[in-house]
Amino acid sequence: MKIDFRPIILAGGSGTRFWPRSRKARAKQVLALDGERTMIQRTVDRLAPLASPEDVWVITNDLLSGTICGQLDVVPDEHVVCEPAARNTAPAVGLAAFLIEKLNPEAVIGIFPADHVIGNQPEFIRVIEQAVNLAAAGENMVVLGVTPTRPETGYGYIETGEKIGEGVARVRRFTEKPNQERAEEFLAAGNYHWNSGIFIWSARTIANAIREHLPETAPLLEKIANAYGTPEFREVFAALYPQCENISVDYAVLEPRSAKGESRSSLYCLPANFGWNDLGSWAALFEHSHEIKANLDEHGNVTEASGSLAIEAHDNYVYTPQKFVALVGVKDLVVVETEDAVLITSRHHSQDVGKVVKELAAQGRKDLI
Incomplete structure (x- = not known):
């Protein structure tokens, strides 16, 4: 049955x-x-x-x-x-x-x-x-x-x-x-x-x-x-x-x-x-992208952008789909751009991004949350 x-x-x-x-x-x-x-x-x-x-x-x-x-x-x-x-x-x-x-x-x-x-x-x-x-x-x-x-x-x-x-x-x-x-x-x-x-x-x-x-x-x-x-x-x-x-x-x-x-x-x-x-953070998405080799360059950077260039830059996650991005001398960063906001943090602090939302809510910035 x-x-x-x-x-x-x-x-x-x-x-x-x-x-x-x-x-x-x-x-x-x-x-x-x-x-x-x-x-x-x-x-x-x-x-x-x-x-x-x-x-x-x-x-x-x-x-x-x-x-x-x-x-x-x-x-x-x-x-x-x-x-x-x-x-x-x-x-x-x-x-x-x-x-x-x-x-x-x-x-x-x-x-x-x-x-x-x-x-x-x-x-x-x-x-x-x-x-x-x-x-x-x-x-x-x-x-x-x-x-x-x-x-x-x-x-x-x-x-x-x-x-x-x-x-x-x-x-x-x-x-x-x-x-x-x-x-x-x-x-x-x-x-x-x-x-x-x-x-x-x-x-x-x-x-x-x-x-x-x-x-x-x-x-x-x-x-x-x-x-x-x-x-x-x-x-x-x-x-x-x-x-x-x-x-x-x-x-x-x-x-x-x-x-x-x-x-x-x-x-x-x-x-x-x-x-x-469970893709619980930007760092988790970075690691998952490495596993499936998506948007990955030879320096370990994961970049979803309208073109990119990396010079002495390693293991960064960047999402700027409408812009060209250049990475110079940086590592372990997370950079995410939308129409109305930009996030810059380190991969090691990506679990704390939720704190941004709490602070924006406390400030009454409903337009950003």
């Missing part, structure tokens, strides 16, 4: 670390950062062998919904659900779970951030199919963990325990972004994985988990789901969703489940070794 698989794409983020290209109404997920297709288009593209576009749902916001509907003409507009307020991933996942549970409680839903890059498509399909089968076999929750290649402090980690099958291990615990010392310990231990943010579970399993772990938020989400498709939906959504707890699904559900103990949690990790990258 074919498993009913429904992908849920989370596309509500603002992508502040990609300022100035990324803005509230033009966030990272609707940009084409490393090719012709935008990040969310590529997300839907890679899911095509697994599910019909009619079964794809997108959780986003009003600022992005028009652009997303235009870019995803294969996905039904009514499946693009706009959050009236940002409430992190647990309410978004819970709402999707209650919506799908009404259609088919046995359906397996996959949670996919809209801004990931996947290098090995066949391996991605194989792992997702394995995860879907595992999730459909009971009240199992499946998380995909990436084998770490460096002591990264910007990702959450999954500690795994007993191996129970082909690549499948039980989850012991989740750890949020560690400091450098702990990240080095995790890398050396060999049983820690980066949390990819990709989760697979049945609609009933995650809906019941939301009911258990978010008892005040769950009734609000169920009322919203019950109103879906009625004339009152937008009013109910706008009134109730902002009352939901602002919390990630990792904190709300996965950490409490793992705390039950490895043998009782029904929480499993599959290795996501399919060239995963």
Whole structure:
């Protein structure tokens, strides 16, 4: 019997670390950062062998919904659900779970951030199919963990325990972004994985988990789901969703489940070794461009410009698509130009670009955010 698989794409983020290209109404997920297709288009593209576009749902916001509907003409507009307020991933996942549970409680839903890059498509399909089968076999929750290649402090980690099958291990615990010392310990231990943010579970399993772990938020989400498709939906959504707890699904559900103990949690990790990258910063895009050898010169510079020249310049990232750029005697810089702004930073400080957006907001510069 074919498993009913429904992908849920989370596309509500603002992508502040990609300022100035990324803005509230033009966030990272609707940009084409490393090719012709935008990040969310590529997300839907890679899911095509697994599910019909009619079964794809997108959780986003009003600022992005028009652009997303235009870019995803294969996905039904009514499946693009706009959050009236940002409430992190647990309410978004819970709402999707209650919506799908009404259609088919046995359906397996996959949670996919809209801004990931996947290098090995066949391996991605194989792992997702394995995860879907595992999730459909009971009240199992499946998380995909990436084998770490460096002591990264910007990702959450999954500690795994007993191996129970082909690549499948039980989850012991989740750890949020560690400091450098702990990240080095995790890398050396060999049983820690980066949390990819990709989760697979049945609609009933995650809906019941939301009911258990978010008892005040769950009734609000169920009322919203019950109103879906009625004339009152937008009013109910706008009134109730902002009352939901602002919390990630990792904190709300996965950490409490793992705390039950490895043998009782029904929480499993599959290795996501399919060239995963979440492109979380300009430095990450620089590294990804090196991997795929895009816009790369012999000095390690990644330049997307109307012509370029590098003299004793190394390992810079430059985006000036309408201008010729000359690099002289500089290294490890990030330079990004748009019509109304220019960003200049170092690759090592690219994680801090979000601070620019916070400062602009404090100054009331809505025109720049």
